[in-house]
Ligand SMILES: Nc1nc2c(c(=O)[nH]1)N[C@H]1C(S)=C(S)[C@@H](COP(=O)(O)OP(=O)(O)OC[C@H]3O[C@@H](n4cnc5c(N)ncnc54)[C@H](O)[C@@H]3O)O[C@H]1N2
């Protein structure tokens with residue numbers, strides 16, 4: 200099975216054409232190349248629905264029932280026969296029993312009679328409307344109704360939501376709360392899901408220390424490891440934390456090889472640029488891996504490696520923490536989703552209006568952390584950016600509502616221009 204077409208949906212970031220040799224590859228081109236390598240994990244398992252939350256359906260699920268399962272009442276009230284409403288009202292009906300949710304509801308109702316009924320209870324045979332109790336008056340065993348009910352009033356009909364034999368959910372659907380509730384409603388006690396995607400990750404950089412320890416001069420606390428730990432904490436991912444590795448080719452190669460044996464995908468941060476301590480391209484080759492993408496026409500995130508090592512896909516994110524975040528958010532997640540067999544593409548995109556002016560140099564498309572502003576009265580929000588030099592601006596990223604996409608060919612953004620925005624789903 201190949202990845203879902205939704206995952207290769209382009210960003211149309213303005214750099215779509217295949218590049219001249221040596222030039223930067225477009226975001227969409229890079230994504231296409233990576234997705235061509237990202238076949239969904241083949242192993243599937245049948246799990247009880249309880250144990251499948253957040254996992255990905257490996258096959259479509261067909262309904263072998265209709266929903267609602269049977270005609271039932273939408274209100275607490277009285278089940279009536281329309282034939283009893285001839286002439287002018289008010290009409291008086293004899294109370295002949297009651298039917299609550301969970302009762303079989305097979306009580307015959309004779310002419311001139313009504314049954315007390317509650318929400319969710321099966322409609323008794325012969326009844327063709329339910330009158331809400333607020334519209335009735337009870338006198339002893341007589342129920343008085345002064346408005347003639349419509350046919351089918353307050354009846355939820357069998358099959359109106361879903362017909363037996365139709366597709367309940369497609370393959371590739373994540374079993375989120377809505378999907379789980381639907382599967383349960385249709386009586387599916389177990390489902391066939393893909394096994395979780397194994398993603399091993401490590402940070403590279405001799406300067407990195409764990410937060411909480413005291414730093415020596417020149418050292419910094421490792422941000423990327425915590426970003427990835429958070430980003431990979433998803434039910435359909437099995438994250439394998441390989442820690443932090445100093446800029447030593449032997450250790451980097453050893454960790455990379457070990458990671459590639461454990462995982463479907465290896466993600467590293469740092470060491471992908473051109474400095475003497477940027478070892479990852481050479482390390483990947485020395486480990487027998489291959490590079491399919493080396494530089495991408497995006498900002499941040501120009502140095503970005505995509506390739507293979509053994510059976511695993513390799514994604515080398517830049518070390519700058521905002522660059523690592525953006526490249527994972529825009530490209531890494533799609534690759535992980537493709538490996539997981541997920542059909543829907545993310546991140547989602549909305550249209551916004553620029554709340555700023557800017558002259559820029561065309562060439563790379565930008566994904567800039569930005570805050571949403573006010574609505575314009577027609578449902579569109581304005582968006583503001585602080586600066587485009589953001590690859591180290593973690594505080595700016597944490598305050599942003601999403602990423603503003605500025606297409607590669609754009610040389611000027613005027614106030615009010617429509618732009619695409621990738622809202623962050625959560626913190
Ligand atoms: N001469 C050039 N220099 C640079 C270029 C270039 O084209 N020519 N590109 C710049 C761009 S753009 C980026 S992005 C970075 C990418 O560099 P690396 O991926 O090699 O990353 P490092 O050099 O290892 O680190 C960059 C920066 O990020 C800090 N860092 C790294 N890892 C972490 C972490 N886990 N947590 C927090 N901070 C981290 C690191 O200390 C550096 O400050 O290269 C530019 N240079």
Ligand code: MOO
Nearest residue numbers: 499500501522590
């Ligand atoms: O491309 Mo770098 O990722 O701008 O900072």
